[in-house]
Amino acid sequence: MTSSQSSSIETHKIPMQTENRKNIEQTEHSETRLIQTQFSEVTNGVAISRRDLPHLTFDDFRENALKLVRNNAKVVHFFGYEDDSKESSQNGNGGKIKLLALFRTNRVYRDRRYTLFAATCNAPDAYPSLTSECEPFHLFEREIAEQFGIVPDGHPWLKMVRYHPNSQGKPDAFGNDYSKDNDRNYYYTQDIPGNYPYYSVEGKEIHDVAVGPVHAGVIEPGHFRFNCIGERVLHLEIQLGYQHRGIENLIINAPFKRLPVIVEGIAGDTTVANAVSFAQAVEALTKINISDDAKKIRTIALELERLANHVGDLGALSGDVAFLPPANYCGRMRGDFLNMTLLICGNRFGKGLVRPGGVRFAIDSALCDEIMRRITELEIQVANVIDLLLITTPSVRDRFEDCGTVSRSDAHELGLVGTAGRACGLSYDARRAFPTEYYPNIDIPENAKSRGDVYARAKIRAEEVMQSIAIVKMLLSDSLIEIAPVELSFIETNFYEKDSKDYADFTPLAPDSFVVTINEAWRGELSHCILTDQTGKILRYKIKDPSFHNWSGLAMSLRDTGISDFPLNNKSYNLSYCGFDL
Amino acid sequence: MLDTLKNRIEQGYRTSKYPKQTISLPERYRGLPTINQYADADIVAKCVKACPQNAIITDSNADPNLFKANESSRKMVDMGRCVFCGTCERVSNGKFITFTQDFGYSVAEKAHLLTSGTVPDLAKHSKQHFKKLFGRSLQLRQVSAGGCNACEADLNVLATPFFDLARFGINFVASPRHADGLVVTGPISRNMRTALLQTYEALPAPKVVIAVGSCAITGGPFRESPEVSDGLDSILPVDLYIPGCPSHPLTNLHALLSFFKDRI
Ligand code: SF4
Ligand code: SF4
Numbered sequence A: 001m002t003s004s005q006s007s008s009i010e011t012h013k014i015p016m017q018t019e020n021r022k023n024i025e026q027t028e029h030s031e032t033r034l035i036q037t038q039f040s041e042v043t044n045g046v047a048i049s050r051r052d053l054p055h056l057t058f059d060d061f062r063e064n065a066l067k068l069v070r071n072n073a074k075v076v077h078f079f080g081y082e083d084d085s086k087e088s089s090q091n092g093n094g095g096k097i098k099l100l101a102l103f104r105t106n107r108v109y110r111d112r113r114y115t116l117f118a119a120t121c122n123a124p125d126a127y128p129s130l131t132s133e134c135e136p137f138h139l140f141e142r143e144i145a146e147q148f149g150i151v152p153d154g155h156p157w158l159k160m161v162r163y164h165p166n167s168q169g170k171p172d173a174f175g176n177d178y179s180k181d182n183d184r185n186y187y188y189t190q191d192i193p194g195n196y197p198y199y200s201v202e203g204k205e206i207h208d209v210a211v212g213p214v215h216a217g218v219i220e221p222g223h224f225r226f227n228c229i230g231e232r233v234l235h236l237e238i239q240l241g242y243q244h245r246g247i248e249n250l251i252i253n254a255p256f257k258r259l260p261v262i263v264e265g266i267a268g269d270t271t272v273a274n275a276v277s278f279a280q281a282v283e284a285l286t287k288i289n290i291s292d293d294a295k296k297i298r299t300i301a302l303e304l305e306r307l308a309n310h311v312g313d314l315g316a317l318s319g320d321v322a323f324l325p326p327a328n329y330c331g332r333m334r335g336d337f338l339n340m341t342l343l344i345c346g347n348r349f350g351k352g353l354v355r356p357g358g359v360r361f362a363i364d365s366a367l368c369d370e371i372m373r374r375i376t377e378l379e380i381q382v383a384n385v386i387d388l389l390l391i392t393t394p395s396v397r398d399r400f401e402d403c404g405t406v407s408r409s410d411a412h413e414l415g416l417v418g419t420a421g422r423a424c425g426l427s428y429d430a431r432r433a434f435p436t437e438y439y440p441n442i443d444i445p446e447n448a449k450s451r452g453d454v455y456a457r458a459k460i461r462a463e464e465v466m467q468s469i470a471i472v473k474m475l476l477s478d479s480l481i482e483i484a485p486v487e488l489s490f491i492e493t494n495f496y497e498k499d500s501k502d503y504a505d506f507t508p509l510a511p512d513s514f515v516v517t518i519n520e521a522w523r524g525e526l527s528h529c530i531l532t533d534q535t536g537k538i539l540r541y542k543i544k545d546p547s548f549h550n551w552s553g554l555a556m557s558l559r560d561t562g563i564s565d566f567p568l569n570n571k572s573y574n575l576s577y578c579g580f581d582l
Numbered sequence B: 001m002l003d004t005l006k007n008r009i010e011q012g013y014r015t016s017k018y019p020k021q022t023i024s025l026p027e028r029y030r031g032l033p034t035i036n037q038y039a040d041a042d043i044v045a046k047c048v049k050a051c052p053q054n055a056i057i058t059d060s061n062a063d064p065n066l067f068k069a070n071e072s073s074r075k076m077v078d079m080g081r082c083v084f085c086g087t088c089e090r091v092s093n094g095k096f097i098t099f100t101q102d103f104g105y106s107v108a109e110k111a112h113l114l115t116s117g118t119v120p121d122l123a124k125h126s127k128q129h130f131k132k133l134f135g136r137s138l139q140l141r142q143v144s145a146g147g148c149n150a151c152e153a154d155l156n157v158l159a160t161p162f163f164d165l166a167r168f169g170i171n172f173v174a175s176p177r178h179a180d181g182l183v184v185t186g187p188i189s190r191n192m193r194t195a196l197l198q199t200y201e202a203l204p205a206p207k208v209v210i211a212v213g214s215c216a217i218t219g220g221p222f223r224e225s226p227e228v229s230d231g232l233d234s235i236l237p238v239d240l241y242i243p244g245c246p247s248h249p250l251t252n253l254h255a256l257l258s259f260f261k262d263r264i
Helices: A003-010 A018-028 A060-072 A134-149 A247-253 A256-263 A270-288 A292-320 A324-345 A367-391 A393-402 A408-414 A418-420 A452-480 A488-496 A545-560 A563-573 A577-581 B003-011 B041-050 B087-091 B128-134 B151-160 B189-200 B213-218 B251-261
Strands: A041-042 A074-082 A098-106 A115-122 A127-128 A150-151 A176-182 A186-188 A206-212 A223-229 A234-238 A514-520 A524-532 A538-544 B034-036 B077-078 B096-099 B137-143 B170-172 B181-185 B208-212 B241-244
Touching: A041 A545, A041 B213, A060 A074, A060 A098, A060 A115, A060 A134, A074 A134, A074 A514, A074 A524, A074 A538, A115 A514, A115 B003, A134 A292, A134 A408, A134 A545, A176 B087, A223 A563, A234 A563, A247 A538, A256 A270, A270 A292, A270 A514, A270 A524, A270 B151, A292 A324, A292 A367, A292 A452, A292 A514, A324 A367, A324 A418, A324 B003, A324 B096, A324 B151, A367 A452, A367 B003, A393 A452, A408 A545, A418 A452, A418 A524, A418 A545, A452 A563, A452 B003, A488 A563, A524 A545, A524 B128, A545 A563, A545 B151, B034 B077, B041 B087, B087 B096, B128 B251, B137 B189, B151 B181, B151 B213, B151 B251, B181 B189, B181 B213
Parallel strands: A127 A150, B137 B170, B137 B181, B181 B208, B208 B241
Antiparallel strands: A041 A115, A074 A098, A098 A115, A176 A186, A206 A223, A223 A234, A514 A524, A524 A538, B034 B096
């Protein structure tokens, strides 16, 4: 980076509200003890040999994992994978299934504030559940049981996650029957939800409301079950899996050339963040560095994605309290942001923009000027609509405030991430904690609210909208020279021209390696993991959408809330079904 | 109140004049592909290999069943599989396949998805009785069955002021009982199959079925996953195919208007 660039960045601090400053002090100085653990430190976006991951006995693995979480570490990943290699048969019990856990902690460890810790172990067929002692593992353990048939004994809430049989032909952990089709794929013989024990409440005036999978609007399928007393919700159970496409397995079996298109289909509203997470992982496993300009373009695209979604959701929130003018304005302005992405790469959602090695489209000075013109014009309109919605209209505030409140401690226990977490005072933002692309050069404010209600979730988004506009403008004005191209010849040579009959088996990735990438998608922490085998083929591709953490936040918001406030709460989170269901 | 009015004035009037006036999409937008039949064989081979969707069809890789219906020596793009990613355009440097800004590429018959650069006029291929029945009022029920939700998003925007679908008498409704047609997105995941069929059953006849997006037409990016189907038409009879990943809102609008309206 040139000095002129860095100075112009320093002058472009992103606006920040005073309430947030207090929060920094609260969170930054509270946790500073050193952690002793057998897990070892790994770095976001840096590939390491799988041999460098500590392979513990299951008991040590369990004990260290629990200790980390008790010391405020957060679970980023906890998943199973299949590994036949020789080393894997050492170390005691279990078959070819391994477990990998990865945590983030904001405790000081070797001078760095945020640190990632990882380790692996052999998976027993059944084990004493970690959830029974520590809530944050709960969905991860269910997922492992579903994918590999490994049973967490004593799990308090052992139900299917996405409704598909395990890949190992083991007895079903949930008591469903499955069978094999002509192509030797396992499938459940009964339709979803199968043997799903919905939570039930008994009593004379208790009734259940079941909604979905097909909802009233043009939205994704999912099933909601409310246990109510009169109009008040005692508990909301969210049962998903309808959008399950088998992406993680498809990635293992598909030829490499298909992968960018598949990852762009994980969640359409998070196309760019998923494509970036994939590209970073591949770049780490091929030792490719990308240009600063490519990083800038990726950052611009990530922020435009955030803008489109936040603005769209603010409009939807307005619509849900029947305040129609902002609903319509936001709907239109969301489109204006999508159309900027369309200008850059020919697709409103950014499909086709990001590829390993860089980005496919440059932003030359003419395009730069055009986007700048559009976003400057929009900025004031957006600001005024936000003002109208969140400040000057008391009836809106009345509906948003104290609606669907989640306390900071509940949010902490549930491990909420992103805007949902920040609305409850958990300031974690991967753009600050694990900055990638151009974020190391941008001063992202520490955003956090304390109320944890719909208003806080809306306000966080509104503030981030204005910040994102500032970031995009800063990146566009930074150097008005052509933001140059971008896609390395690496891609052509590696992906397309490879002259091989067995194209299906081609892989450019380093063998026997592990990499994790973490990015702040607009909903929150998005993370991809790749493990490769001794030939460089992908052994395991793990995707974690922020919604994986946050659906339980929505369920918590509904506790003791009027059922008619469900749409409002739902929109304030706007979680992804397809990103969760994979 | 004053604020609301001030805002209203600032926002202005935003509804597009389409279809009375044409709209042009930006240069990088990838609409209907054009294909240079005389492209160098090497370049063609490279593109065929590079295409993530195996959507480029030449003599060497053609499915004989599909090909009988077409002129057999032509090179074509299967728009049902294509995700408009632009890889072929880049690999061939524009010498083989290029994408135009023409967003009106939807078709009424599956065979027409194979294109060598043109598509039949949709208005002429739509079924006349549908026009008579639904030309003035068309109620659609959308079902999202797998996919990435971008297709739904670009159907949803048809309700925003810019497109304002309701001015054409077309609406998305909540109940299948109120609907004349079913709009399906996504590759029909195993877990959505029954819900989709039940929704279809709940529609009163005659019913129209519209497949939107590469997923719904062929499984799209997820094809070959055992968890998804290889296209809606293996499950239900499809009347209108709207390719894309996702299809641009104008593509959706163009398809609905051409297929159902007498004059646009
Ligand atoms: S644009 Fe379509 S035909 Fe071209 S490479 Fe992509 S999927 Fe294949
Ligand atoms: S066709 Fe493309 S955009 Fe549409 S749902 Fe499928 S993956 Fe998403």
